[in-house]
Amino acid sequence: MDRSPVVTLTPAPRNPAPRNPAPRNPAPRNPAPRNPAATAPLVIGHRGAAGYRPEHTLASYELAARMGADYIEPDLVSTRDHILIARHENEIAGTTDVASRPEFAGRKLTKVIDGIATDGWFTEDFTLAELKTLRAKERLPAERQENTMYDGRFEIPTFAEVLALRERLSKELHRVIGVYPETKHPTYFRSIGLDLETPLVDQIRGAALDKTTAPIFIQSFELTNLVDLRQHFGVNARLVFLTSASGAPYDLASNGDPATYADLTLAAGLRSLSGIVNGIGPDKSQIIPCSVNGTLAEPTSLVSDAHDVGLKVHAYTFRAENTYLPVEYRVGTDATAYGRAIDEQLRFLRTGIDGLFTDQADIGVIARAEFLTVKAAA
Numbered sequence: 001m002d003r004s005p006v007v008t009l010t011p012a013p014r015n016p017a018p019r020n021p022a023p024r025n026p027a028p029r030n031p032a033p034r035n036p037a038a039t040a041p042l043v044i045g046h047r048g049a050a051g052y053r054p055e056h057t058l059a060s061y062e063l064a065a066r067m068g069a070d071y072i073e074p075d076l077v078s079t080r081d082h083i084l085i086a087r088h089e090n091e092i093a094g095t096t097d098v099a100s101r102p103e104f105a106g107r108k109l110t111k112v113i114d115g116i117a118t119d120g121w122f123t124e125d126f127t128l129a130e131l132k133t134l135r136a137k138e139r140l141p142a143e144r145q146e147n148t149m150y151d152g153r154f155e156i157p158t159f160a161e162v163l164a165l166r167e168r169l170s171k172e173l174h175r176v177i178g179v180y181p182e183t184k185h186p187t188y189f190r191s192i193g194l195d196l197e198t199p200l201v202d203q204i205r206g207a208a209l210d211k212t213t214a215p216i217f218i219q220s221f222e223l224t225n226l227v228d229l230r231q232h233f234g235v236n237a238r239l240v241f242l243t244s245a246s247g248a249p250y251d252l253a254s255n256g257d258p259a260t261y262a263d264l265t266l267a268a269g270l271r272s273l274s275g276i277v278n279g280i281g282p283d284k285s286q287i288i289p290c291s292v293n294g295t296l297a298e299p300t301s302l303v304s305d306a307h308d309v310g311l312k313v314h315a316y317t318f319r320a321e322n323t324y325l326p327v328e329y330r331v332g333t334d335a336t337a338y339g340r341a342i343d344e345q346l347r348f349l350r351t352g353i354d355g356l357f358t359d360q361a362d363i364g365v366i367a368r369a370e371f372l373t374v375k376a377a378a
Contacts, residue, residue, distance in 0.1 A: 040372060042355030043364035044180055045069035046317050047088065051359035054136045054147055055095065056086040057154035058165055065169045068365035071178035071217070073357065074162045077185070078194040083128045084159035084203065088139070090185060091120040096134040097152060104130075113188055114250040124194055131156050143321055143336050159200070163207045178215030182242070186225040187251045197225055201233045210237050217314075219281055223264075224251040227276055238278040240314060245283040265302055270309050279312030279354070287315055287351055294327035296347065303352045316357035318345055318364065342367045 045064025047055035053063055061072040074086035090113070093099045098107075098121045107126070110119050123131065137151040138144055157165075163179065170177045183196045190196075200218070201210070209216045219240040220226050229235040241264075248260040263269050265286060273280065282302060291297040306313050320341035322330040329340040345356060345367035358364040 041349055041353060041368055042070045042314065043068060043361055043368055044071045044073055044314060044355055044357045045361045046073055046357040046359050047075065048072055049359070049361055051144065051320060052147065054138045054150055054154060056088060056157070057136045058157050058161060059150070059154050061157075061162060061165055062169065064361040065166075065173065065177045067361040069177075069361035070355075071180040071215070072162070072166065073180040073182065074157075074159060075182045075184050076159055076196060076200065077123045078189050078196060078199075079126060079128045079131060080124055080194075081127045082194050082199060084196065084199050085123060085128070085131060086157050086159060086162055087123060088184070090123045090189075091118050092123060092134070092156075093120040095139050096136055096156065098134050101134070114185055115254070124189070124192060128158065143323060145336070159203055163203065163209075167207070176215050178217070179209070180217045180219060182219045183222075183225055185250075186220060186222050187254065190225075197228055197233060201229070201235060204235075204237060210235055212236050212238065214238075217279070222249050222251040223276070224249075230276060239276070240279040240281045240312075241273055241277045242281040242316075243283065243286065245285045265305075267305050267308075270305055270311060274309040274311055277311070279314060280306055281314045281316055281357070284315045284318065284348060284356075287313075287348060287353065290326055296326045296328065299351045307352065312354040313352075314355035314357065315348060315353050318348075318356050318358040318360075320360045320363055342370065346371055 045061065045067075048057065048060025049063040049067060050060060053060035056074060061074070064072050075088050076084045077087050077090040079085055087095060089095075098104055104121060107121050108119070109122065109125070110117055111122060112118070132155055134156060135152045136154045136156060138147040141148050159181065166177050166179050181200065183200065186196050204210050204216060208214070214237055217238045217240045218229060218235070219242050221242045221244065223241060226239050226241060230239060243261040243265050246261070252259050259269070264273060265280070265282065270280070286300065286302055288296045288299045303313050318341065320338045321336055322332070322339045323335040325339040325341065325344055329344045331337065331339045341360070341363050345358070345364060348356065349367060349371040356364055
């Protein structure tokens with residue numbers, strides 16, 4: 001039964017202060033411009049080439065592009081001096097050597113981020129200059145032991161450095177490399193006076209990327225900041241709403257709105273989203289769920305439902321290790337060994353998705369090539 005509410009949010013004021021609860025269901029002021037049809041599914045380098053280098057480093061992004069990724073994906077958080085940097089989370093103990101730095105021992109805190117108490121060191125408590133003294137490390141050393149050889153070799157990059165890398169590689173590789181930034185915890189950062197939207201908009205406009213046809217998608221698991229970007233900041237670049245197989249957007253839940261990700265990916269929810277964003281980025285299990293025995297079941301209608309209202313679908317996250325694969329695509333008993341990742345991606349490409357986020361961009365490129373060859377021969 002189609003029970004999803006129509007959810008649209010009022011944009012927040014430019015001044016980065018805590019929000020008042022947003023009204024539930026006002027109609028969007030301006031429909032989102034449609035994303036032109038892609039000639040092939042996109043391969044998006046998830047956090048760069050995170051399967052081969054520590055994530056969110058310039059080395060990881062560059063390797064993904066050289067492997068054939070169409071887009072590189074930086075997650076964005078803020079420093080204390082309001083500069084956007086690329087980290088998966090604002091808590092950085094798992095991705096840097098900060099815990100081993102005695103000069104920063106006193107910065108360890110417990111904070112509530114999106115309703116969850118979290119211990120560690122947080123980017124908003126450091127200046128960019130201080131963060132530049134840290135070095136990145138592999139976030140998943142047990143699964144990706146080979147990546148640990150690069151621990152300590154790379155800095156934390158700024159968004160400006162990622163944009164400069166994108167421009168350089170586009171020239172060097174003689175093809176356009178896109179950028180796919182994600183705003184991380186935008187409600188939280190706004191609440192502490194470090195909104196992510198203002199510096200993001202300034203930088204994409206400075207890089208001439210704020211166009212409907214520019215090689216950029218801006219993504220978020222929250223709706224409020226996507227509405228702000230479109231309606232308050234007047235952003236023209238394409239926007240993507242990320243969804244999860246469980247839970248609800250924090251910005252909605254914290255304001256008492258009952259809409260869940262499941263609600264928003266039903267037909268009525270997708271119709272509401274189509275006035276705000278250009279696409280959705282669902283967890284791959286929302287496209288093909290796993291059965292109780294861990295094998296893939298039948299696809300849902302999510303891809304066709306999204307396409308019916310003009311939304312692109314970019315699914316996440318495809319990884320090659322057995323531990324991340326459905327049972328029928330695993331090879332052997334070593335959880336860290338590679339399984340039949342190409343075959344898994346082919347299964348999902350046949351559902352009609354418009355792109356996929358992958359930790360191993362080279363595998364995504366091979367899967368896409370095989371998919372397009374079979375499609376052309378049909």
